[in-house]
Amino acid sequence: MDNEVAIIGIGLHPFGRTDGLSGQQQGAHAVREALKDAGIAWKDVGVAYGGSQDGGNADALSNQLGLTGIPFVNVANGCATGGSALASVIAAIQSGVAEIGVAVGFDKHPRGAFNPKPKDWGLEDWYGETGLMLTTQFFALKTQRYLHEHGIPEEALVQIAQRAFRNGALTPHAWRRKELSYEEIAESMPVNLPLRKFMFCNPAEGGAAVVLCSARHARKYTANPVIVKAAVMRTRHHGSFEVFNPGLAAQQSPAPTVMASRAAFELAGVGPKDIDVIQIQDTDSGSELIHMAENGFCEHGEQALLLKNGETDIGGRLPINTDGGCLANGEPVGASGLRQVIEICTQLRGQAGLRQVPGTPRLGYTHVYGAPGVSAVTILQAS
Amino acid sequence: MKLDSPLKLACPELLDLDGAEPALMGSRCRACGEVYFPASRGCTRCCATDMEVCSLGSHGHLWSWTLQGFQPKAPYNGGEAEADFRPYGVGYVEMPSGVKVEARLTVADPALLKIGMPMRLTLQAYRQVAGEEPVYTYAFAPV
Incomplete structure:
Protein backbone atom coordinates (compact mmCIF):
# COMPACT_ATOMS: atom_id res chain seq x y z
CA MET A 1 0.00 0.00 0.00
CA ASP A 2 1.40 3.41 -0.87
CA ASN A 3 -0.65 5.24 1.75
CA GLU A 4 0.89 3.52 4.77
CA VAL A 5 2.14 5.38 7.81
CA ALA A 6 5.26 4.51 9.80
CA ILE A 7 6.46 5.14 13.33
CA ILE A 8 9.87 6.83 13.12
CA GLY A 9 10.38 7.86 16.73
CA ILE A 10 9.40 6.61 20.19
CA GLY A 11 9.79 8.28 23.57
CA LEU A 12 8.82 7.47 27.13
CA HIS A 13 8.87 9.14 30.48
CA PRO A 14 9.17 6.09 32.77
CA PHE A 15 5.89 5.18 34.49
CA GLY A 16 5.55 5.14 38.27
CA ARG A 17 5.75 8.09 40.65
CA THR A 18 7.76 11.20 39.82
CA ASP A 19 6.98 13.67 42.58
CA GLY A 20 8.83 16.67 41.13
CA LEU A 21 7.21 16.62 37.67
CA SER A 22 3.66 17.39 36.52
CA GLY A 23 1.88 15.07 34.11
CA GLN A 24 2.36 17.63 31.34
CA GLN A 25 6.11 17.82 32.03
CA GLN A 26 6.30 14.04 31.76
CA GLY A 27 4.35 14.24 28.47
CA ALA A 28 6.70 16.90 27.10
CA HIS A 29 9.69 14.78 28.14
CA ALA A 30 8.24 11.82 26.19
CA VAL A 31 7.73 14.00 23.09
CA ARG A 32 11.32 15.29 23.26
CA GLU A 33 12.62 11.72 23.57
CA ALA A 34 10.53 10.64 20.57
CA LEU A 35 11.75 13.61 18.48
CA LYS A 36 15.36 12.80 19.41
CA ASP A 37 14.77 9.17 18.42
CA ALA A 38 13.40 10.31 15.03
CA GLY A 39 16.22 12.81 14.57
CA ILE A 40 13.86 15.74 14.04
CA ALA A 41 12.83 18.91 15.88
CA TRP A 42 9.40 20.00 17.18
CA LYS A 43 9.22 22.62 14.44
CA ASP A 44 9.20 19.79 11.87
CA VAL A 45 5.95 18.38 13.29
CA GLY A 46 2.81 19.36 11.36
CA VAL A 47 0.02 17.88 13.48
CA ALA A 48 -0.38 16.48 17.00
CA TYR A 49 -3.07 14.61 18.95
CA GLY A 50 -2.83 13.79 22.62
CA GLY A 51 -4.57 13.44 25.92
CA SER A 52 -4.61 12.65 29.60
CA GLN A 53 -7.35 11.85 32.11
CA ASP A 54 -6.08 13.70 35.19
CA GLY A 55 -2.99 15.52 33.86
CA GLY A 56 -4.60 18.43 32.02
CA ASN A 57 -4.83 19.37 28.36
CA ALA A 58 -2.37 17.92 25.88
CA ASP A 59 -2.21 21.02 23.69
CA ALA A 60 -0.70 22.86 26.67
CA LEU A 61 2.48 20.85 25.97
CA SER A 62 3.10 23.42 23.23
CA ASN A 63 3.97 25.88 26.00
CA GLN A 64 6.96 23.68 26.77
CA LEU A 65 7.78 22.30 23.32
CA GLY A 66 7.31 25.49 21.27
CA LEU A 67 4.41 27.54 19.96
CA THR A 68 4.64 26.57 16.29
CA GLY A 69 0.97 27.11 15.42
CA ILE A 70 0.18 23.52 14.41
CA PRO A 71 -3.22 21.88 14.90
CA PHE A 72 -2.91 20.14 18.30
CA VAL A 73 -6.09 18.22 19.20
CA ASN A 74 -7.00 17.12 22.72
CA VAL A 75 -8.24 13.52 22.96
CA ALA A 76 -10.27 12.15 25.87
CA ASN A 77 -11.11 8.47 25.42
CA GLY A 78 -10.22 6.98 28.80
CA CYS A 79 -7.82 4.06 28.50
CA ALA A 80 -8.13 4.26 24.71
CA VAL A 89 -2.56 11.17 13.60
CA ILE A 90 -2.44 8.34 11.07
CA ALA A 91 -5.67 9.56 9.43
CA ALA A 92 -4.30 13.12 9.35
CA ILE A 93 -1.08 12.02 7.65
CA GLN A 94 -2.98 9.81 5.18
CA SER A 95 -5.30 12.68 4.27
CA GLY A 96 -2.40 15.00 3.60
CA VAL A 97 -2.84 17.37 6.55
CA ALA A 98 0.82 17.01 7.47
CA GLU A 99 3.90 14.99 6.61
CA ILE A 100 4.92 14.40 10.22
CA GLY A 101 2.65 13.95 13.23
CA VAL A 102 2.99 13.26 16.95
CA ALA A 103 0.70 11.21 19.21
CA VAL A 104 1.23 11.76 22.93
CA GLY A 105 -0.37 10.54 26.13
CA PHE A 106 0.49 11.35 29.74
CA ASP A 107 -1.08 11.30 33.17
CA LYS A 108 -0.67 11.84 36.87
CA HIS A 109 -3.31 10.15 39.02
CA PRO A 110 -3.82 10.46 42.77
CA ARG A 111 -2.87 7.34 44.73
CA GLY A 112 -5.41 4.54 45.24
CA ALA A 113 -8.38 3.32 43.23
CA PHE A 114 -10.13 5.71 40.85
CA ASN A 115 -13.25 7.38 42.28
CA PRO A 116 -15.38 8.45 39.34
CA LYS A 117 -18.40 10.73 39.74
CA PRO A 118 -21.66 9.04 38.69
CA LYS A 119 -23.00 12.14 36.87
CA ASP A 120 -19.92 12.23 34.60
CA TRP A 121 -20.95 8.80 33.34
CA GLY A 122 -24.67 9.47 33.00
CA LEU A 123 -25.50 7.64 36.24
CA GLU A 124 -27.42 8.63 39.37
CA ASP A 125 -25.74 9.45 42.68
CA TRP A 126 -27.05 6.32 44.46
CA TYR A 127 -24.81 4.13 42.31
CA GLY A 128 -21.70 5.72 43.76
CA GLU A 129 -23.07 6.40 47.25
CA THR A 130 -24.06 2.78 47.90
CA GLY A 131 -20.60 1.50 46.96
CA LEU A 132 -21.23 -0.06 43.54
CA MET A 133 -19.29 2.26 41.24
CA LEU A 134 -15.78 0.80 41.40
CA THR A 135 -13.73 -0.34 38.42
CA THR A 136 -12.08 -3.07 40.52
CA GLN A 137 -15.52 -4.50 41.36
CA PHE A 138 -16.46 -4.65 37.70
CA PHE A 139 -13.26 -6.46 36.73
CA ALA A 140 -13.86 -8.97 39.54
CA LEU A 141 -17.51 -9.58 38.59
CA LYS A 142 -16.59 -10.07 34.94
CA THR A 143 -13.69 -12.39 35.81
CA GLN A 144 -15.75 -14.45 38.28
CA ARG A 145 -18.42 -15.06 35.64
CA TYR A 146 -15.81 -15.83 32.97
CA LEU A 147 -13.97 -18.38 35.14
CA HIS A 148 -17.34 -20.03 35.87
CA GLU A 149 -18.50 -20.15 32.24
CA HIS A 150 -15.23 -21.53 30.88
CA GLY A 151 -14.09 -23.75 33.75
CA ILE A 152 -10.81 -21.88 34.35
CA PRO A 153 -9.09 -22.33 37.74
CA GLU A 154 -8.08 -19.26 39.76
CA GLU A 155 -4.41 -20.28 39.52
CA ALA A 156 -4.43 -18.88 35.96
CA LEU A 157 -4.92 -15.41 37.51
CA VAL A 158 -1.85 -15.92 39.68
CA GLN A 159 0.26 -17.13 36.75
CA ILE A 160 -0.57 -14.00 34.72
CA ALA A 161 0.58 -11.72 37.55
CA GLN A 162 3.69 -13.82 38.12
CA ARG A 163 4.70 -13.49 34.46
CA ALA A 164 4.02 -9.73 34.49
CA PHE A 165 6.36 -9.12 37.43
CA ARG A 166 8.94 -11.56 35.99
CA ASN A 167 8.98 -9.50 32.76
CA GLY A 168 8.94 -6.25 34.70
CA ALA A 169 12.11 -7.32 36.48
CA LEU A 170 13.83 -7.54 33.04
CA THR A 171 12.62 -4.10 31.95
CA PRO A 172 14.87 -1.19 32.99
CA HIS A 173 12.10 1.44 32.80
CA ALA A 174 9.39 -0.63 34.56
CA TRP A 175 7.95 0.61 37.86
CA ARG A 176 7.64 -2.79 39.58
CA ARG A 177 10.92 -4.60 39.06
CA LYS A 178 10.66 -7.29 41.72
CA GLU A 179 9.57 -10.82 40.91
CA LEU A 180 6.81 -12.17 43.16
CA SER A 181 6.31 -15.80 44.12
CA TYR A 182 3.10 -17.72 43.43
CA GLU A 183 2.27 -17.61 47.15
CA GLU A 184 2.94 -13.87 47.51
CA ILE A 185 0.35 -13.22 44.78
CA ALA A 186 -2.15 -15.96 45.71
CA GLU A 187 -2.18 -14.91 49.37
CA SER A 188 -2.15 -11.14 48.86
CA MET A 189 -5.02 -8.98 50.14
CA PRO A 190 -8.41 -9.91 48.61
CA VAL A 191 -9.25 -6.59 46.92
CA ASN A 192 -12.27 -7.90 45.01
CA LEU A 193 -12.33 -11.71 44.89
CA PRO A 194 -11.30 -13.58 42.83
CA LEU A 195 -8.86 -10.71 42.23
CA ARG A 196 -6.20 -9.89 44.83
CA LYS A 197 -3.80 -7.01 45.42
CA PHE A 198 -0.98 -8.19 43.16
CA MET A 199 -3.41 -9.03 40.34
CA PHE A 200 -4.33 -5.35 39.90
CA CYS A 201 -2.31 -2.56 38.31
CA ASN A 202 -2.07 0.78 40.11
CA PRO A 203 -3.04 4.18 38.77
CA ALA A 204 0.31 5.91 38.19
CA GLU A 205 2.15 8.65 36.29
CA GLY A 206 4.12 8.81 33.09
CA GLY A 207 4.26 9.91 29.47
CA ALA A 208 4.55 8.22 26.08
CA ALA A 209 4.87 9.67 22.58
CA VAL A 210 5.42 8.48 19.04
CA VAL A 211 6.42 10.35 15.88
CA LEU A 212 4.83 9.22 12.63
CA CYS A 213 5.20 10.02 8.96
CA SER A 214 4.20 8.61 5.61
CA ALA A 215 5.95 5.25 5.12
CA ARG A 216 7.24 6.52 1.76
CA HIS A 217 9.43 9.05 3.54
CA ALA A 218 10.24 7.07 6.68
CA ARG A 219 13.74 6.02 5.65
CA LYS A 220 14.76 9.67 5.39
CA TYR A 221 14.57 9.73 9.19
CA THR A 222 15.36 6.26 10.46
CA ALA A 223 16.90 2.95 9.43
CA ASN A 224 14.22 0.94 11.20
CA PRO A 225 10.74 2.41 10.74
CA VAL A 226 7.80 0.39 12.05
CA ILE A 227 4.84 0.24 9.69
CA VAL A 228 1.35 0.69 11.14
CA LYS A 229 -0.70 -2.00 9.37
CA ALA A 230 -3.84 -1.18 11.35
CA ALA A 231 -4.95 1.23 14.09
CA VAL A 232 -8.59 0.75 14.97
CA MET A 233 -10.82 2.06 17.75
CA ARG A 234 -14.30 0.75 18.56
CA THR A 235 -16.99 1.42 21.18
CA ARG A 236 -19.45 -1.02 22.74
CA HIS A 237 -22.61 -2.48 21.27
CA HIS A 238 -25.86 -3.01 23.15
CA GLY A 239 -25.51 -6.07 25.38
CA SER A 240 -21.78 -6.12 26.03
CA PHE A 241 -20.70 -6.48 29.68
CA GLU A 242 -19.05 -3.16 30.50
CA VAL A 243 -17.88 -1.19 33.49
CA PHE A 244 -20.34 1.15 35.29
CA ASN A 245 -23.49 -0.78 34.39
CA PRO A 246 -26.14 -1.13 37.13
CA GLY A 247 -27.98 -3.48 34.77
CA LEU A 248 -26.87 -5.85 32.03
CA ALA A 249 -29.03 -6.74 29.03
CA ALA A 250 -30.74 -10.12 28.82
CA GLN A 251 -28.81 -11.07 25.68
CA GLN A 252 -25.03 -10.62 25.81
CA SER A 253 -23.11 -9.42 22.76
CA PRO A 254 -19.38 -9.42 21.92
CA ALA A 255 -17.12 -6.88 23.66
CA PRO A 256 -15.69 -3.85 21.83
CA THR A 257 -12.32 -5.62 21.97
CA VAL A 258 -13.68 -8.35 19.69
CA MET A 259 -14.93 -5.80 17.17
CA ALA A 260 -11.71 -3.74 17.21
CA ASP A 276 5.04 -12.57 17.00
CA VAL A 277 4.76 -10.29 20.04
CA ILE A 278 1.65 -9.08 21.88
CA GLN A 279 0.56 -6.32 24.26
CA ILE A 280 -2.90 -6.74 25.77
CA GLN A 281 -4.65 -4.67 28.40
CA ASP A 282 -3.93 -6.13 31.83
CA THR A 283 -5.65 -3.71 34.17
CA ASP A 284 -5.87 -6.89 36.22
CA SER A 285 -5.11 -10.58 35.70
CA GLY A 286 -8.73 -11.35 34.88
CA SER A 287 -8.91 -8.76 32.12
CA GLU A 288 -5.77 -10.10 30.48
CA LEU A 289 -7.16 -13.64 30.70
CA ILE A 290 -10.39 -12.60 28.95
CA HIS A 291 -8.61 -10.37 26.43
CA MET A 292 -6.35 -13.23 25.29
CA ALA A 293 -9.41 -14.93 23.80
CA GLU A 294 -11.32 -11.77 22.82
CA ASN A 295 -8.37 -10.74 20.65
CA GLY A 296 -8.38 -14.12 18.93
CA PHE A 297 -5.12 -15.51 20.34
CA CYS A 298 -6.83 -18.58 21.84
CA GLU A 299 -10.23 -20.15 22.41
CA HIS A 300 -12.25 -19.22 25.49
CA GLY A 301 -11.11 -21.62 28.20
CA GLU A 302 -7.80 -22.48 26.56
CA GLN A 303 -5.89 -19.87 28.60
CA ALA A 304 -5.16 -22.08 31.60
CA LEU A 305 -3.20 -24.55 29.49
CA LEU A 306 -1.30 -21.83 27.61
CA LEU A 307 -0.26 -20.22 30.90
CA LYS A 308 0.68 -23.53 32.50
CA ASN A 309 2.88 -24.40 29.52
CA GLY A 310 4.62 -21.02 29.48
CA GLU A 311 3.33 -20.22 25.98
CA THR A 312 2.79 -16.56 26.89
CA ASP A 313 6.35 -16.11 28.25
CA ILE A 314 9.03 -14.16 26.35
CA GLY A 315 10.37 -17.40 24.85
CA GLY A 316 6.89 -18.85 24.20
CA ARG A 317 4.67 -19.06 21.13
CA LEU A 318 2.53 -16.05 22.23
CA PRO A 319 4.77 -13.63 24.15
CA ILE A 320 2.37 -11.32 26.02
CA ASN A 321 3.27 -8.06 27.80
CA THR A 322 7.03 -8.48 27.50
CA ASP A 323 7.66 -5.29 29.52
CA GLY A 324 5.38 -6.44 32.36
CA GLY A 325 2.30 -4.64 31.03
CA CYS A 326 0.13 -2.45 33.23
CA LEU A 327 0.73 -4.74 36.21
CA ALA A 328 4.46 -3.94 36.32
CA ASN A 329 4.30 -0.42 34.85
CA GLY A 330 1.17 0.96 36.47
CA GLU A 331 -1.49 2.76 34.51
CA PRO A 332 -1.29 6.43 33.67
CA VAL A 333 -4.51 6.22 31.67
CA GLY A 334 -3.60 8.71 28.93
CA ALA A 335 -0.16 7.20 28.31
CA SER A 336 -0.86 3.50 28.68
CA GLY A 337 -1.87 2.68 25.11
CA LEU A 338 1.21 4.36 23.66
CA ARG A 339 3.51 2.53 26.11
CA GLN A 340 2.24 -0.66 24.49
CA VAL A 341 3.04 0.68 21.01
CA ILE A 342 6.51 1.74 22.17
CA GLU A 343 7.25 -1.70 23.62
CA ILE A 344 6.20 -3.41 20.38
CA CYS A 345 8.36 -1.00 18.34
CA THR A 346 11.30 -1.75 20.65
CA GLN A 347 10.77 -5.50 20.16
CA LEU A 348 10.39 -5.19 16.36
CA ARG A 349 13.61 -3.12 16.20
CA GLY A 350 15.38 -5.85 18.21
CA GLN A 351 16.29 -3.36 20.95
CA ALA A 352 14.56 -4.96 23.93
CA GLY A 353 17.68 -6.27 25.67
CA LEU A 354 17.09 -8.96 28.28
CA ARG A 355 13.38 -9.11 27.46
CA GLN A 356 13.88 -9.38 23.69
CA VAL A 357 11.65 -11.96 22.03
CA PRO A 358 13.97 -14.50 20.35
CA GLY A 359 14.25 -14.80 16.58
CA THR A 360 13.30 -11.84 14.41
CA PRO A 361 9.80 -10.75 15.36
CA ARG A 362 8.10 -9.20 12.34
CA LEU A 363 4.53 -8.51 13.45
CA GLY A 364 3.36 -7.04 16.76
CA VAL A 377 -6.01 -2.21 18.58
CA THR A 378 -2.90 -1.71 16.46
CA ILE A 379 -0.97 -4.14 14.28
CA LEU A 380 2.62 -3.11 13.68
CA GLN A 381 5.18 -4.52 11.26
CA ALA A 382 8.96 -4.35 11.20
CA SER A 383 10.36 -3.02 7.95
CA MET B 1 -44.27 -4.62 52.53
CA LYS B 2 -46.31 -1.85 54.16
CA LEU B 3 -44.15 0.30 56.38
CA ASP B 4 -45.38 2.19 59.42
CA SER B 5 -42.94 5.02 58.84
CA PRO B 6 -41.14 5.47 55.51
CA LEU B 7 -37.50 4.40 55.45
CA LYS B 8 -34.84 6.76 54.17
CA LEU B 9 -33.81 5.28 50.81
CA ALA B 10 -30.75 6.06 48.69
CA CYS B 11 -32.71 5.23 45.57
CA PRO B 12 -36.52 5.44 46.10
CA GLU B 13 -37.21 5.59 42.36
CA LEU B 14 -35.84 2.06 41.88
CA LEU B 15 -38.21 0.36 44.28
CA ASP B 16 -41.88 -0.54 44.59
CA LEU B 17 -42.60 -1.03 48.31
CA ASP B 18 -46.38 -1.27 48.08
CA GLY B 19 -46.61 -5.04 47.58
CA ALA B 20 -46.09 -7.97 49.94
CA GLU B 21 -42.36 -7.87 49.23
CA PRO B 22 -40.19 -5.14 47.73
CA ALA B 23 -39.83 -5.19 43.95
CA LEU B 24 -37.34 -3.54 41.60
CA MET B 25 -38.57 -1.14 38.95
CA GLY B 26 -37.20 -0.84 35.44
CA SER B 27 -38.45 0.05 32.00
CA ARG B 28 -39.38 -1.73 28.79
CA CYS B 29 -39.04 -0.50 25.22
CA ARG B 30 -42.49 -0.39 23.59
CA ALA B 31 -40.88 -0.85 20.16
CA CYS B 32 -38.67 -3.92 20.68
CA GLY B 33 -39.49 -5.16 24.18
CA GLU B 34 -35.96 -4.80 25.62
CA VAL B 35 -35.99 -4.44 29.42
CA TYR B 36 -33.74 -2.04 31.38
CA PHE B 37 -32.54 -1.57 34.94
CA PRO B 38 -32.57 1.15 36.09
CA ALA B 39 -35.41 2.62 34.02
CA SER B 40 -34.02 4.12 30.83
CA ARG B 41 -35.33 7.02 28.74
CA GLY B 42 -34.17 5.44 25.50
CA CYS B 43 -33.49 1.99 24.08
CA THR B 44 -29.81 1.36 23.31
CA ARG B 45 -30.82 -1.76 21.37
CA CYS B 46 -33.18 -0.24 18.78
CA CYS B 47 -32.67 3.50 19.45
CA ALA B 48 -36.42 4.09 20.14
CA THR B 49 -37.49 6.47 22.93
CA ASP B 50 -40.98 5.18 23.73
CA MET B 51 -40.42 3.42 27.09
CA GLU B 52 -42.85 2.13 29.72
CA VAL B 53 -42.21 1.53 33.40
CA CYS B 54 -42.22 -2.13 34.41
CA SER B 55 -41.58 -4.28 37.48
CA LEU B 56 -38.57 -6.58 37.40
CA GLY B 57 -39.86 -8.63 40.34
CA SER B 58 -38.32 -9.63 43.65
CA HIS B 59 -36.54 -12.89 42.88
CA GLY B 60 -33.65 -13.97 40.69
CA HIS B 61 -30.50 -16.08 40.52
CA LEU B 62 -26.93 -15.07 41.34
CA TRP B 63 -25.11 -14.49 38.03
CA SER B 64 -21.74 -13.31 39.38
CA TRP B 65 -20.36 -12.07 42.68
CA THR B 66 -17.37 -10.46 44.40
CA LEU B 67 -16.52 -9.02 47.80
CA GLN B 68 -15.69 -5.34 48.16
CA GLY B 69 -12.52 -5.76 50.20
CA PHE B 70 -11.53 -2.12 50.78
CA GLN B 71 -13.47 0.97 51.79
CA PRO B 72 -14.40 2.94 48.66
CA LYS B 73 -13.54 6.64 48.41
CA ALA B 74 -16.32 9.24 47.97
CA PRO B 75 -18.95 9.37 46.52
CA TYR B 76 -19.43 6.20 48.64
CA ASN B 77 -21.13 7.43 51.81
CA GLY B 78 -21.43 4.37 54.06
CA GLY B 79 -20.18 6.69 56.78
CA GLU B 80 -18.21 4.19 58.87
CA ALA B 81 -14.71 4.95 60.15
CA GLU B 82 -12.00 3.21 58.11
CA ALA B 83 -11.25 0.88 61.03
CA ASP B 84 -14.90 -0.17 61.18
CA PHE B 85 -15.21 -0.99 57.48
CA ARG B 86 -16.28 -4.57 56.81
CA PRO B 87 -16.15 -6.10 53.30
CA TYR B 88 -19.56 -6.41 51.65
CA GLY B 89 -20.82 -8.67 48.91
CA VAL B 90 -21.63 -7.33 45.44
CA GLY B 91 -23.21 -9.31 42.65
CA TYR B 92 -25.27 -9.38 39.50
CA VAL B 93 -28.60 -11.13 39.94
CA GLU B 94 -30.39 -12.42 36.85
CA MET B 95 -34.09 -11.52 37.04
CA PRO B 96 -36.87 -13.49 35.28
CA SER B 97 -36.74 -11.12 32.26
CA GLY B 98 -33.04 -12.01 31.80
CA VAL B 99 -31.81 -8.57 32.91
CA LYS B 100 -28.91 -8.78 35.39
CA VAL B 101 -29.15 -6.28 38.25
CA GLU B 102 -26.03 -5.13 40.07
CA ALA B 103 -26.62 -5.07 43.82
CA ARG B 104 -25.11 -5.31 47.24
CA LEU B 105 -25.49 -8.77 48.76
CA THR B 106 -26.47 -9.37 52.37
CA VAL B 107 -23.70 -11.96 52.82
CA ALA B 108 -19.95 -11.46 52.41
CA ASP B 109 -18.71 -15.01 52.83
CA PRO B 110 -17.35 -16.80 49.73
CA ALA B 111 -18.53 -20.11 51.20
CA LEU B 112 -22.13 -18.90 51.10
CA LEU B 113 -22.09 -17.56 47.54
CA LYS B 114 -22.47 -19.73 44.46
CA ILE B 115 -23.32 -18.70 40.92
CA GLY B 116 -26.84 -19.88 40.09
CA MET B 117 -28.20 -19.83 43.65
CA PRO B 118 -31.69 -18.31 44.17
CA MET B 119 -31.78 -14.80 45.62
CA ARG B 120 -34.53 -12.52 46.93
CA LEU B 121 -34.71 -8.75 47.08
CA THR B 122 -34.51 -7.02 50.45
CA LEU B 123 -33.51 -3.67 51.91
CA GLN B 124 -30.17 -3.10 53.61
CA ALA B 125 -29.16 -0.24 55.90
CA TYR B 126 -25.85 0.47 54.16
CA ARG B 127 -25.32 3.78 55.99
CA GLN B 128 -25.58 3.66 59.77
CA VAL B 129 -24.16 6.71 61.50
CA ALA B 130 -24.76 7.46 65.17
CA GLY B 131 -27.34 10.22 65.64
CA GLU B 132 -28.71 9.88 62.08
CA GLU B 133 -31.50 7.76 60.74
CA PRO B 134 -30.10 4.85 58.72
CA VAL B 135 -30.12 5.00 54.91
CA TYR B 136 -31.32 1.92 53.05
CA THR B 137 -30.58 0.56 49.61
CA TYR B 138 -31.81 -2.49 47.74
CA ALA B 139 -29.83 -5.70 48.22
CA PHE B 140 -30.18 -9.39 47.51
CA ALA B 141 -30.13 -12.18 50.08
CA PRO B 142 -29.73 -15.92 49.50
CA VAL B 143 -33.13 -17.65 49.71
Missing part, protein backbone atom coordinates in the same frame (compact mmCIF):
# COMPACT_ATOMS: atom_id res chain seq x y z
CA THR A 81 -6.81 7.86 24.64
CA GLY A 82 -3.40 6.85 23.27
CA GLY A 83 -4.92 4.53 20.69
CA SER A 84 -7.39 7.19 19.58
CA ALA A 85 -4.62 9.79 19.32
CA LEU A 86 -2.51 7.41 17.25
CA ALA A 87 -5.40 6.53 14.89
CA SER A 88 -6.15 10.24 14.48
CA SER A 261 -9.54 -6.86 16.93
CA ARG A 262 -11.47 -8.32 14.00
CA ALA A 263 -11.41 -5.01 12.14
CA ALA A 264 -7.66 -4.62 12.72
CA PHE A 265 -6.83 -8.12 11.48
CA GLU A 266 -8.98 -7.55 8.40
CA LEU A 267 -7.35 -4.21 7.67
CA ALA A 268 -3.84 -5.65 8.09
CA GLY A 269 -4.62 -8.78 6.09
CA VAL A 270 -3.13 -11.05 8.75
CA GLY A 271 -4.47 -13.33 11.50
CA PRO A 272 -3.68 -13.98 15.16
CA LYS A 273 -1.30 -16.81 14.23
CA ASP A 274 0.91 -14.37 12.31
CA ILE A 275 1.61 -12.18 15.38
CA TYR A 365 -0.06 -6.34 18.26
CA THR A 366 -1.37 -3.89 20.86
CA HIS A 367 -4.76 -3.77 22.58
CA VAL A 368 -6.30 -1.38 25.09
CA TYR A 369 -9.70 -1.54 26.73
CA GLY A 370 -11.33 0.98 29.01
CA ALA A 371 -14.39 2.70 30.38
CA PRO A 372 -17.15 3.01 29.39
CA GLY A 373 -16.55 0.23 26.85
CA VAL A 374 -13.93 1.32 24.31
CA SER A 375 -11.09 -0.62 22.76
CA ALA A 376 -8.22 0.26 20.44
